[in-house]
Amino acid sequence: MIDSNIFEKMLRKTRIFKNRDVLRHSYTPEYLPHRKEQIEAIASILLPALHGETPSNILIYGKTGTGKTATVKFVGRQLEEASRKMNVHCYVHYLNCEIIDTQYRVLATLAKVLGKSVPMTGWPTDQVYEELKEAIDARDQTIIIVLDEIDKLVKKGDDVLYNLSRINSELENARVSLIGISNDLKFKNFLDPRVLSSLSEEEIVFPPYNATQLEDILAQRAELAFHEGVLDEGVIPYCAALAAQEHGDARKALDLLRISGEIAEANNDSVVTKEHVKEAVRKMECDHIIEAVKTLPNQSKLVLYAMIVLHTSGKRKFTTGEVYAVYKSLCRKIGMDVLTQRRVSDLISELDMLGIINSIIISKGRYGRTREIKLDIPIDAVREVILDDYRFEVLRRYEGAFANSSLDYFG
Numbered sequence: 001m002i003d004s005n006i007f008e009k010m011l012r013k014t015r016i017f018k019n020r021d022v023l024r025h026s027y028t029p030e031y032l033p034h035r036k037e038q039i040e041a042i043a044s045i046l047l048p049a050l051h052g053e054t055p056s057n058i059l060i061y062g063k064t065g066t067g068k069t070a071t072v073k074f075v076g077r078q079l080e081e082a083s084r085k086m087n088v089h090c091y092v093h094y095l096n097c098e099i100i101d102t103q104y105r106v107l108a109t110l111a112k113v114l115g116k117s118v119p120m121t122g123w124p125t126d127q128v129y130e131e132l133k134e135a136i137d138a139r140d141q142t143i144i145i146v147l148d149e150i151d152k153l154v155k156k157g158d159d160v161l162y163n164l165s166r167i168n169s170e171l172e173n174a175r176v177s178l179i180g181i182s183n184d185l186k187f188k189n190f191l192d193p194r195v196l197s198s199l200s201e202e203e204i205v206f207p208p209y210n211a212t213q214l215e216d217i218l219a220q221r222a223e224l225a226f227h228e229g230v231l232d233e234g235v236i237p238y239c240a241a242l243a244a245q246e247h248g249d250a251r252k253a254l255d256l257l258r259i260s261g262e263i264a265e266a267n268n269d270s271v272v273t274k275e276h277v278k279e280a281v282r283k284m285e286c287d288h289i290i291e292a293v294k295t296l297p298n299q300s301k302l303v304l305y306a307m308i309v310l311h312t313s314g315k316r317k318f319t320t321g322e323v324y325a326v327y328k329s330l331c332r333k334i335g336m337d338v339l340t341q342r343r344v345s346d347l348i349s350e351l352d353m354l355g356i357i358n359s360i361i362i363s364k365g366r367y368g369r370t371r372e373i374k375l376d377i378p379i380d381a382v383r384e385v386i387l388d389d390y391r392f393e394v395l396r397r398y399e400g401a402f403a404n405s406s407l408d409y410f411g
């Protein structure tokens with residue numbers, strides 16, 4: 001008998017999501033619960049734009065997931081809509097400085113959105129700036145430039161902020177105002193005082209959400225995202241409580257809800273329960289560790305791999321000295337430089353700080369102190385990430401020997 005079509009089979013599975021995309025980061029909701037105060041504050045600062053005047057620049061701060069980006073985009077859309085109705089030229093341009101992270105790229109991107117053809121590299125920066133100025137000043141208009149994650153730009157020098165913050169003095173027809181968004185409160189310390197005073201004409205702080213507020217945010221999204229009756233009663237309060245413990249991060253709460261739904265869907269369960277949320281927490285922690293391991297420098301990866309070798313051979317606690325002995329032997333096998341024990345000890349501290357390993361310092365009285373290291377990570381998944389790197393692939397050949405507790409092998 002011919003099997004039925006794979007898609008038809010999948011479609012017959014339980015339906016959890018009505019619209020999963022509503023829970024993704026890229027979605028900006030129509031309405032933002034618990035941000036009325038911030039929305040009104042930003043809107044009243046931007047209001048002069050509708051009368052052809054220059055709004056003050058704004059700096060916005062707040063921890064991650066407190067709705068800064070969503071709020072600014074929301075107010076921006078409303079401003080553009082009102083300006084269209086009033087026949088006033090007012091535009092909001094949003095740039096994420098994590099991606100557009102140099103003076104040249106910021107100026108060139110803006111010039112391009114305003115209709116100039118500027119290459120993304122190669123021109124002298126002054127020339128790009130002149131083109132941008134010309135594009136902005138081409139008519140009577142107000143341009144609001146949103147620089148999200150502005151701290152990423154500042155770390156590479158703040159020339160672009162200096163130039164943009166004084167551009168108004170060189171314009172005849174148009175006006176520019178800036179909105180900087182950051183979750184790094186300390187970045188102001190790195191700013192040139194002239195730039196700081198211009199940028200922070202107005203400052204708005206976004207406080208973290210508490211558990212009740214997160215529940216409202218989740219409930220609003222869940223209604224659009226899930227089929228009716230699919231969520232068990234306790235799921236939303238549980239996701240909200242977990243995210244509230246971690247500095248009131250709405251993004252984390254939404255991720256938890258989406259991943260819980262995905263787990264229920266994959267298990268073909270018809271209702272999402274607290275058990276699915278618990279599994280989602282484990283999955284997110286595991287993904288977090290895997291991501292952190294992927295970006296480790298090679299030497300740290302090898303030190304971690306040495307610990308995995310010790311763990312696989314049956315040792316559940318080990319010292320820096322033991323890790324170092326295995327590490328040295330691994331270096332020889334793959335032809336990598338051997339660092340000193342002291343340097344390796346520093347790398348171990350870094351792994352501890354990143355939450356990839358657990359270690360405690362134990363005092364041995366007059367024999368000094370020693371570090372006791374334990375691994376509490378998804379070993380197989382982490383091992384795969386490390387061995388996936390072509391430089392470490394050769395270590396696969398020795399895997400069998402490691403597992404047979406033949407630590408003498410590393411003598």
Ligand SMILES: Nc1ncnc2c1ncn2[C@@H]1O[C@H](COP(=O)(O)OP(=O)(O)OP(=O)(O)O)[C@@H](O)[C@H]1O
Binds near residue numbers: 032064182
């Ligand atoms: N009040 C709210 N109502 C509905 N959704 C919200 C609210 N606040 C935040 N969100 C949602 O939470 C997620 C994170 O929000 P957002 O990206 O605006 O946070 P952020 O403060 O800019 O974070 P980061 O500093 O990490 O960029 C988004 O999906 C956003 O739509």
